[in-house]
Amino acid sequence: MPDLPKWELSHIGIFVNDMDKMREFYTRLLGFKVMDAGEMRNGQRLTFLSKDPKDHHQIVMVTGRKHGAPSTINQLTFRVASIREVRAMHDLAVANKVEGVDPVDHGNAWSVYFLDPEGNRLEFFCDTPWYVAQPHRVALDFLLSDEEIAESTHKRIASDPTMRPFADWRAEKRREFGSTSGD
Secondary structure, three states: OOOOOOOOOOOEEEEEOOHHHHHHHHHHHOOOEEEEEEEOOOOOEEEEEEOOOOOOOOEEEEEOOOOOOOOOOOOEEEEOOOHHHHHHHHHHHHHOOOOOOEEEEOOOEEEEEEEOOOOOEEEEEEEOOEEOOOOOOEEOOOOOOHHHHHHHHHHHHOOOOOOEEHHHHHHHHHHHHOOOOOO
């Protein structure tokens, strides 16, 4: 196999049914900005959204999803910096009566999942300090403090033979990739 050029994921595109409802959800609730919008010759509308002015878009929404068609997206995942921010996204979803709110402790990540207006599952997560083999899924209890959550997670996964510091797991993966670059 020839050497591949270096590349990175740039953006995702999703078909939508109700552009106005979806744009409102992603801008009002999640803080995306409309960077551009237009209509193609075939009548399909496009909306380009980003949370970073360096990117013309991180999400492009295109009309054309059949009314009532189920989502084909498993999840759209967004990384946040800390459990405090995962908690904030959980509280935001609950306060706005968003459907499908599901806080999860994966051992190596703390996540909250919920649905956008057309049933696409969103995940907001932060890494824990530990690696543990996946799948690993238990309910995340936001009645606990951030410190209690960390303690609970560590205690639960401590006896798992795959558990180790995430930094060690990442170092091993960098070696496998033949890279010495950092995270």
